[in-house]
Amino acid sequence: MxxxxxxxxxxxxxxxxxxxxxxxxxxxxxxxxxxxxxxxxxxxxxxxxxxxxxxxxxxxxxxxxxxxxxxxxxxxxxxxxxxxxxxxxxxxxxxxxxxxxxxxxxxxxxxxxxxxxxxxxxxxxxxxxxxQARPRARTTVRKLDVAPRLSADAVLPRAQTAGTRGGSPIIAIGASTGGTEAVRVVLEAMPPDAPPILVTQHIPAAFSGPFAARMDRCSAMRVCEAQDGQPIQSGHAYIAPGSHHLLVMWDGAKYVCRLHDGPPVNRHRPSVDVLFRSLAASAGAATIATLLTGMGDDGARGLLELRQAGAATLVQDEPSSVVWGMPGAAWKLDAAGEMQSIEHMAARLLALARHPHTGAGGA
Structure with missing residues (x-):
């Protein structure tokens, strides 16, 4: 090559x-x-x-x-x-x-x-x-020491899928390279009363706050950087802090955000696999999850766990992705029920939230 x-x-x-x-x-x-x-x-x-x-x-x-x-x-x-x-x-x-x-x-x-x-x-x-990317504009060799690659088990052991807690839908989004723009496209198209959205975007700690503020300015939803113990509400989107994994937990009466400072998973913190696994355990079939453009394969196994738990699962298609690494890996694992372009992703997520068993089927 x-x-x-x-x-x-x-x-x-x-x-x-x-x-x-x-x-x-x-x-x-x-x-x-x-x-x-x-x-x-x-x-x-x-x-x-x-x-x-x-x-x-x-x-x-x-x-x-x-x-x-x-x-x-x-x-x-x-x-x-x-x-x-x-x-x-x-x-x-x-x-x-x-x-x-x-x-x-x-x-x-x-x-x-x-x-x-x-x-x-x-x-x-x-x-x-x-x-290898497709840019999308708007209109002597030193041996490198590589840290061991950890799975989501390092943060959250895989558990039996819980009930759907009343069936209230939750949308989950994972993204990496090219994802800040892909997430913007999705959030811009969401109405103010959309189901709650959890976003794990690979991003440094110094960037996640400004990114959340930027998304808040462009979306009809309220967008914020997630805080530990924060209740998850409709009309709100929660961005994972760049320093912590974001998990969704059921506290006995409602869903809440939990932040975890455990080790990087798939060399990322926050990790999409961690968010998806927590949803498979806490929300199960009430989840609608999508994996957007990104390098590597973080989120692919978590999306498969969600599909096996009955959740509706999607990936972004290759032509509209900057890097079809993460969504491509999930597609190869048969972790997604369907593929969508980024331009149609928001409408499809909303349709599945209203009628979760009309496509992007669970296993």
Missing amino acids: DRVRVLVVDDSALVRKLMSTMLACDPDIEVVGTAADPLIARDKIKQLNPDVLTLDVEMPRMDGLTFLENLMRLRPMPVVMVSSLTTQGAEVTLRALELGAVDFLAKPSSDLASSFGEHALEICAKVKQAA
Whole structure:
């Protein structure tokens, strides 16, 4: 297979060097060039024809968002934003994802001695996945130490499916790469009295609060970052904090959100598998669950557990996904009763909430 050709764009010489060094850890990646600002990058894109661009935001002569908007209009290509993990960085990064960036990663610091392998592994994985993505604009190799991959058993043992607690429907959404925009499309189409929606989106802790606030501004529902013990109510959507797993539990009278700071599952915290497993145990067939665009396979086994518990299950289709990893893995497991484009997902979720046994069938 041909190596993924990457152009690194950042005004900091140190960051360009760090990024190039980390990307060089993977024999399937080639850094074909670097650029200190967007105007130099524009010329190098023409000369070098890279597969993926890593792009900083604050740069001289033209900021990264302006460059990204022009690039996605004139020459769409996979772009991974390099962002600071701050509230301001979150707002800018979420805007970049709206404009068509595939994914984002934390800006590397000069103090990487203890975590170089972990950062390099993440950056290389995101760049390789970005190379396979379909951008959707609006209109010597170092050995890396890899932590063991845990399943949802590390947080919540699989239990017998409980009753449906009166049958009140709950909608659950899992997403990763490309998911911030996919979730927006779904929430924008929801009416103010929609069934409660639980969302696990792979996102850093500093980003989940601003993401929830952004979704609240664009949806008729009330959208918030979930809190431990918070009652789950119709007309509300709950976003998993970037630092905790989100679970749904029955407290004897109502469903509530529970936050769990257990280990990463499938290398993610929050994990979609954890949310889906908790719903299989607490809500069972009253759940309507969907797995949207994302890298990897987190959520696939959890969606299968939900289907086996009688829940209605769906996945986003490949043409409308930025990366058809998670939904594709679930589809291959026969975890989903049907496939839908992101444009039709909200209407289908609502229809299934009203008539849960008319499609996307349980096992």
